[in-house]
Amino acid sequence: MISAPTLVVEGLTKQFGPLRAVDDLSFEVRPGAVTGFLGPNGAGKTTTLRMLLGLTRATAGRALVGDRPYVEHERPARVVGAALEASSFHPGRTGLAHLQVFAPQVGVSKARCAEVLEAVGMGHAAKQRVGKYSMGMRQRLGLATALLTDPPVIVLDEPTNGLDPEGIVWIRGLLRTFAAEGRTVLVSSHLLREVEASVDDVVVIAHGRLRHASPLAGLRAQATPATYVESPRLDAVTALAADRGWTVAPDGAGLLVEGGTAAEIGGGAHAAGIELHQLVSRDADLESIFLELTRTEGGQR
Amino acid sequence: MRAALVAEYRKLVTTRMWWILLLVMGCYLVFIAAIISATFALVPQEDAPLVGEDAARAVYSVVNSVGYVFPLVVGSLAMTTEFRYQTITQSLLVEPDRTTFLLAKLVSVLPVGLLLGVVGVLATVAGGAPLLELEGDGAMLGDADVLSGLLLGVVVVALWAMIGVAFGALVSNQIAAIVIILAFTQFVEPVARLVLSQVDALSAVSAYLPGGAADSLIGATFFGDPASVDLLPRWAAVLVMLAYAAAFAIAGRLTTLRRDIG
Incomplete structure (x- = not known):
């Protein structure tokens, strides 16, 4: 060495x-x-x-x-x-x-x-x-x-x-x-x-x-957690997200929930009695984390 | 310092520019010396501006008064190519002491400067001697004063190369450096020396111009009869030339080489 x-x-x-x-x-x-x-x-x-x-x-x-x-x-x-x-x-x-x-x-x-x-x-x-x-x-x-x-x-x-x-x-x-x-x-x-x-x-x-x-x-670890959700009651999922302060965006047949982990969304949906068909963590793309880090004003000062 | 000298010397001789300029200088001086010798040798004795040994020395002095642009350009290129091609970055990575870098550059150009001087003097003699010998009062190549002038011509050319490096340190932009050198050597200084030589009160100043000092070191000038033109003693002439090199080098060290590189 x-x-x-x-x-x-x-x-x-x-x-x-x-x-x-x-x-x-x-x-x-x-x-x-x-x-x-x-x-x-x-x-x-x-x-x-x-x-x-x-x-x-x-x-x-x-x-x-x-x-x-x-x-x-x-x-x-x-x-x-x-x-x-x-x-x-x-x-x-x-x-x-x-x-x-x-x-x-x-x-x-x-x-x-x-x-x-x-x-x-x-x-x-x-x-x-x-x-x-x-x-x-x-x-x-x-x-x-x-x-x-x-x-x-x-x-x-x-x-x-x-x-x-x-x-x-x-x-x-x-x-x-x-x-x-x-x-x-x-x-x-x-x-x-x-x-x-x-x-x-x-x-x-x-x-x-x-x-x-x-x-x-x-x-x-800097990434905002993102989770893909499919459910027959997407409106209820949207309401849940709004309640928890997560953002949602339509994504194919389901929704992409940003800010909530799969566990948080699953738990919230279960408590609210919302039926889920898919609950998938989206691995953040490092490049987009990097872009986010370098684009936003402020950051780590 | 030794390593820096070797490095700077290698930088110079691993490019083509110096020997291209060496060739051009040789050819140009053969041509110019032949023409000047004709103005002395091919006119009736009573019309010749200079005769005998003075004529020979004036012809041979063109190695300085006409040739000095070449070592100046070679020297300035040695420095300005560092900036033009950004090799200054690598140069300062291996030698962060910028004073050492500059000193090595100044000294390393001397071997090539001496070679330019030898070729320049030989070319001047080759161009000037035949007509002087055949039609004039003789080539005077056995004359001690003429020979010492020729030898000092070699030294003068090497000193010009060094002044060129120093000037390149001050004016690091390659185009600007070459334009200034051409304008100064081909126009400004010759005109200034002619004008100064016509004004009694100022005629002594002429010898302190770079070209005037160099003529003083050779002990002959193309700008008139040596008896009427003020030339400096040789020791003073060397000091004046070194002073120009030192002044440019110090100014370059305090400006170009003090700045951030990048």
Whole structure:
């Protein structure tokens, strides 16, 4: 097992003129797990990552890699391997040359550069200029840059953008392997669906504020319970729902009751002598919970 | 710092731009030096603006007065491509100390700058010497003053590359940097030096302009008779050129490189 540091974000704030891009954000990213850093475009994810990596100065608060900020590590790129969305490449340089340029500063050999390129499935394009690369190939080269030093912490900004389905499956496997090896892995995405299969924890932000941070299962618990009901007396069910403060919506041959669990509705119907033909819990779709979390004003402040 | 220097050097030589500019500079200087040498060698002795060693040194000085745009562009590109292609992000991830980054960039351009200088000087001699030798007073390539001027020409070109990097740190927008360099070197400074040289009270100022300082270091100028043009002593000329590099670099460190990257 690799011993990896925890990432700690404490009261992190970034003001761009009148815009508060990141607002008093606090969360932790633990080793041995993949943490999804989620939020719509413009939520402040990239700004947060850039503050974590010392590229952007925080207006207030701090971000630590282990016990100190990124820039105070002696050779930070040996501790954190990062691939940022906007981090780009000189189109006239070959993929291999791109890695070799940074090799001396991170203390790896030229042979290691070729090896990492091979490992991300880019061995065939090593001598090709980056200007000819597809978006997916650029993502892989970015990943190779991040993995150059075999770092204990891996930070990837929207790593699935531009990848083909095969590439997405591949990167999921890779992330799971990193976590199993004990590394600290932080992956941002604006789509929960893209990372749902590979994350252990989620940190959800919107408008620069924290909306939710928990293990993935905790996100599901955020959902309003919804239950599908069929009954010959739907009017009575509607009356019951109104009485209990649940909302109802017609759904096929029955009703979808939001706010009440199957047990609550079943119990209420039994007490009121309403005959039920179907009573089915609807599992909340994580994506819609995520959308709800990031859309509503207020949220967790 | 050593690792940063190697990295910056590799950045420069893994792209094509520097050697394309090296080729263009070589060809252009052969052509310009040939034309200038013709104006000295192919006119009657009494009409020639300069004769003998002065003519030779003036011809060879075009490596600076005409050639300096090339090392300036090469140097400024070394810095501005970081911003144009966002490679600055990765550069600062591996070297978060931005002063180290800038210093490495400034120094790492010197080998390529020296190569540009060698090629530039050889091209100037190749273009200028034949006519001087065949039709004029001689190519003067055995003259100690001429030779020291040629060697210092190499140094001057390397210093221009460094000033280019520093300027690129101040004006990080690639298009803006190149437009300003072209406008300054092809128009603003030549005109300013001509005008200043006509005004007695201001003629000394001309030598403090970047190109004037560089001419002083070479010890020859294309802007008139060396006896009548004020040139700085060589030690002062080096200091003035380094002062331009330092001023741009410090200004760049306090503006471009102090800002958020992203």
